[in-house]
Amino acid sequence: MFEGVFEALVALCSPVPLGFLVLGVVLGVWGGALPGVGGPAQLAVLLPFAMLMEPINCIAFLIGVTTVGNTGNTFTSVLVAVPGGSGSQATVLDGYPMAQKGEARRALSAAFMVSMLGGIFGAFVLFASLPVMKIIVRAFGSPELFMFTIWGLSMIGVLSTGAPLKGLTAGVLGVLLSTVGQDVKSGVMRFDFDQPYLWEGISVVLVSLSIFAIPEMIALAARKSRVAEVSELGESGMMQGIRDAFHHWWLVIRCSAIGCWVGILPGLGSDVADWFAYAHARQTVKNPETFGKGDVRGVIAPESSNNAKEGGALLTTLAFGIPGSTSMALLIIAFVGVGMNPGPDMLTGEIHYIYMIIWALVLSQILASVICWAMVKPAAKVCFLPFYALVPIILALTILSAFSAHFSMMDIIAVLVLSAFGYIMKVTGWPRAPIVLGFVLGQKVELYLWLSIARYDMNWITRPGVLIIGAIVAATLAWPLWSTLKQKRLAAARGAA
Amino acid sequence: MRIQFRMSDLFTVFIIGLLVTAVAVASQWILRASIIIIVLGGIGAVLATAQLLVDVLGRAEVKPKAAPAYELPSYDDGNAREIFWGVAEIWGWMLALVLSIPLIGLPVALPLFVLAYFRFYGKSWLTGLVLAGLIAVFIIGVYQQIMHVYWPDSVLGDLFLDELFGN
Numbered sequence: 001m002f003e004g005v006f007e008a009l010v011a012l013c014s015p016v017p018l019g020f021l022v023l024g025v026v027l028g029v030w031g032g033a034l035p036g037v038g039g040p041a042q043l044a045v046l047l048p049f050a051m052l053m054e055p056i057n058c059i060a061f062l063i064g065v066t067t068v069g070n071t072g073n074t075f076t077s078v079l080v081a082v083p084g085g086s087g088s089q090a091t092v093l094d095g096y097p098m099a100q101k102g103e104a105r106r107a108l109s110a111a112f113m114v115s116m117l118g119g120i121f122g123a124f125v126l127f128a129s130l131p132v133m134k135i136i137v138r139a140f141g142s143p144e145l146f147m148f149t150i151w152g153l154s155m156i157g158v159l160s161t162g163a164p165l166k167g168l169t170a171g172v173l174g175v176l177l178s179t180v181g182q183d184v185k186s187g188v189m190r191f192d193f194d195q196p197y198l199w200e201g202i203s204v205v206l207v208s209l210s211i212f213a214i215p216e217m218i219a220l221a222a223r224k225s226r227v228a229e230v231s232e233l234g235e236s237g238m239m240q241g242i243r244d245a246f247h248h249w250w251l252v253i254r255c256s257a258i259g260c261w262v263g264i265l266p267g268l269g270s271d272v273a274d275w276f277a278y279a280h281a282r283q284t285v286k287n288p289e290t291f292g293k294g295d296v297r298g299v300i301a302p303e304s305s306n307n308a309k310e311g312g313a314l315l316t317t318l319a320f321g322i323p324g325s326t327s328m329a330l331l332i333i334a335f336v337g338v339g340m341n342p343g344p345d346m347l348t349g350e351i352h353y354i355y356m357i358i359w360a361l362v363l364s365q366i367l368a369s370v371i372c373w374a375m376v377k378p379a380a381k382v383c384f385l386p387f388y389a390l391v392p393i394i395l396a397l398t399i400l401s402a403f404s405a406h407f408s409m410m411d412i413i414a415v416l417v418l419s420a421f422g423y424i425m426k427v428t429g430w431p432r433a434p435i436v437l438g439f440v441l442g443q444k445v446e447l448y449l450w451l452s453i454a455r456y457d458m459n460w461i462t463r464p465g466v467l468i469i470g471a472i473v474a475a476t477l478a479w480p481l482w483s484t485l486k487q488k489r490l491a492a493a494r495g496a497a
Numbered sequence: 498m499r500i501q502f503r504m505s506d507l508f509t510v511f512i513i514g515l516l517v518t519a520v521a522v523a524s525q526w527i528l529r530a531s532i533i534i535i536v537l538g539g540i541g542a543v544l545a546t547a548q549l550l551v552d553v554l555g556r557a558e559v560k561p562k563a564a565p566a567y568e569l570p571s572y573d574d575g576n577a578r579e580i581f582w583g584v585a586e587i588w589g590w591m592l593a594l595v596l597s598i599p600l601i602g603l604p605v606a607l608p609l610f611v612l613a614y615f616r617f618y619g620k621s622w623l624t625g626l627v628l629a630g631l632i633a634v635f636i637i638g639v640y641q642q643i644m645h646v647y648w649p650d651s652v653l654g655d656l657f658l659d660e661l662f663g664n
Contacts, residue, residue, distance in 0.1 A: 165545070176541070185530065188531075190523070190534070392615060395590075395591065396610060399594065400636065409649040413595065416592075
C-alpha cells in the first residue's frame with residue numbers, strides 16, 4: 001500500500017503533471033479571489049481542455065483548480081467584506097473588522113495557514129477513511145441530513161447573543177427567502193410574482209453579496225473614508241497570523257474535522273461548512289464576546305473548515321461516484337472523460353488514481369497558501385485605498401458578479417433590492433448573518449424533511465442517527481444556558497467568599 | 498410604562514408585515530408546499546412582534562447594549578446629516594448605474610461608472626481612465642472572451658456597439 005502511495009507522489013512530481021498542478025492552483029486562486037469568476041463556472045470553462053489530457057495531468061490540473069478556491073476567496077472577504085465564494089461568507093464577520101482595525105495581514109496570514117492545515121487534514125482523512133467509508137456514508141440517510149440542517153439552524157439562536165429575537169427572525173426570513181421559486185415536490189410557484197426570473201429561486205451569491213458586500217460599500221462611501229480605521233498596517237502581522245494558527249491548533253483541528261464531515265455528507269457543501277465551524281468556535285471558545293469584532297479565531301474557524309471540506313467531498317465523489325456539489329459533478333464528468341471510473345470500482349481497480357488525487361490535494365493546498373502569502377503584503381494595501389477608488393471598482397465587480405448568477409438584468413435589479421434590505425438591517429441593528437445562514441440551510445431543511453417522510457413515513461424520527469444528532473442539537477441549545485448559570489454560580493460563590 | 502416609537506421600529510413593523518403576508522399567501526397553496534412557510538413564518542411573526550414590543554415598551558428602561566455578536570461593527574460615527582447625504586448620494590450613483598445598463602449596455606456602463614465616480618471627486622483623468630480600462634479589460638477578457646457571456650440588450654448596443662462587443 002505504502003509503495004503505491006509513494007509511487008503516486010513520484011509520478012505527480014514529474015515536470016508535466018506538476019506544471020499542470022501549478023497552473024490549476026494559480027487559476028483556482030485567481031478564480032476564488034474574483035467574485036463570480038471561480039467555482040463551477042470556471043470549471044465548466046476549463047473542462048473541455050482538461051478532458052483532452054492524460055489522466056494524471058487531468059487529476060493534477062482539476063484538483064488544483066477545484067480545491068483552492070476557498071483559499072483565494074479569503075482576500076475579498078477580509079479586505080472588502082465581499083464573500084468571494086459561498087465558502088467564505090462567515091470569514092467576513094471577523095475578517096473585515098480585523099481589516100478595519102489595520103490587522104488585514106494578520107487575518108489573511110492566519111487564514112492561509114489554517115487553510116493549508118485544514119486542506120492537508122482533509123486529505124489525510126480522505127486517505128485514512130477509505131476502508132471504512134462505505135459503512136459511514138450508508139449510515140447517513142435523509143433523516144440524519146435533515147437533523148444536520150436543523151443543527152445548523154439551531155446555531156442561529158446560539159450565535160445571536162445581544163439580539164436573539166432579531167437573529168432568529170432574520171434566520172426565519174432567510175429560510176423563507178430560500179423558498180422562492182418552483183417547489184420541486186408539488187410544482188407550486190412560490191412567491192414568484194409572475195416573474196419567470198424567480199422560478200429558479202434566488203441565487204445564494206446574490207443574497208450574500210447584497211446582505212454583506214454592498215451595504216459595507218454604501219457605509220464606506222457614506223463616511224467617505226477607507227476600510228482601515230488606522231493609519232498604518234502592523235509590520236508583524238504576517239508572523240502573528242502564523243503564530244495565531246498554531247496557538248489555536250485545537251480549534252483548527254476541531255473545525256477541520258467539522259469541515260471534513262460536512263464535505264463527506266453529500267448535499268451540505270462548503271456554504272454550510274464555514275457557518276458550522278464559525279458557530280462551533282463561537283460557542284466553545286473562552287471569551288467569545290470578541291467574536292464579530294475582529295477576533296482572529298473567527299477567521300481561523302471558517303477557513304480551517306472550508307478547505308478541509310474538499311477532502312471529505314472528494315471522498316464521496318471518488319468512493320461512491322456521488323457528487324456533493326456542482327463542482328464535484330463536473331469533476332466526475334472530466335474523470336470519466338479521461339477514462340477513469342469514479343465509484344466503488346476506483347477503490348479496487350484504480351486505487352493509484354486515488355493516491356494521486358490525495359497527493360494533488362495536499363500539494364495544491366501548500367502551493368495555494370504559498371501563492372496567497374506572497375500576495376498578502378500588496379493585497380492588504382487595498383484597505384488604505386480611498387473610497388473614491390475602492391467603492392466604484394468593488395461595486396462594478398459586485399454588479400458583474402451578481403449578473404453572473406443567471407446572466408440576466410433581473411439579477412442586477414434583485415441585488416439592488418436585497419442590498420437596500422441589507423443596508424436597512426445594518427443601520428437598524430438587525431444581525432445580517434442569520435439571514436444568509438437561514439437561506440443556505442432553508443432549501444436543504446425542506447428537501448430532507450420531505451425525503452425522510454416519503455421514505456420512512458414518521459418512523460424516521462426513531463432512527464439512531466436522528467436521535468444522536470437530536471441530542472447534539474439539544475446540547476447546542478442548552479450549552480449557553482448552562483455556561484451562563486455556571487458563571488452566575490461562580491460569581492455568587494466568589495461574592496460569598 | 499413609557500411608549501417610545503422610533504424610526505427604526507418601522508423596519509420591524511415592515512418585517513412583521515412581510516412575514517404575515519408570506520403566511521397568508523402560502524396558506525392558499527397545498528400543504529406540502531406551504532407547511533414550512535406557515536410554521537416558520539408564523540414563528541417569525543411572533544418573534545418580530547415580541548421584538549417590537551420590547552423595543553417600544555421597554556426602551557426607556559433598557560441599558561444600552563453592545564452590538565449583536567453576529568454583526569459587523571459599525572464605524573459610522575460621523576455627522577448624521579453628512580452620513581445621510583452620503584448614503585443618498587451613493588444610492589443615486591447605483592440607481593444611475595442600473596438605469597444606464599439598458600441604455601448603453603453593461604460592458605460600457607461599468608467602466609463609465611468607475612470613471613465618472615472617480616472624476617466626480619476631482620481625481621485625475623489618467624488614473625480614472627486606467628481604473629476604468631482595467632474594468633473594461635476584465636469584462637471583455639474574462640466574461641466576453643473566456644466565459645462567452647451574452648450581455649443584456651441595450652439601446653446603444655443595438656445601434657452600433659454590437660460590432661465592438663460581438664453580441
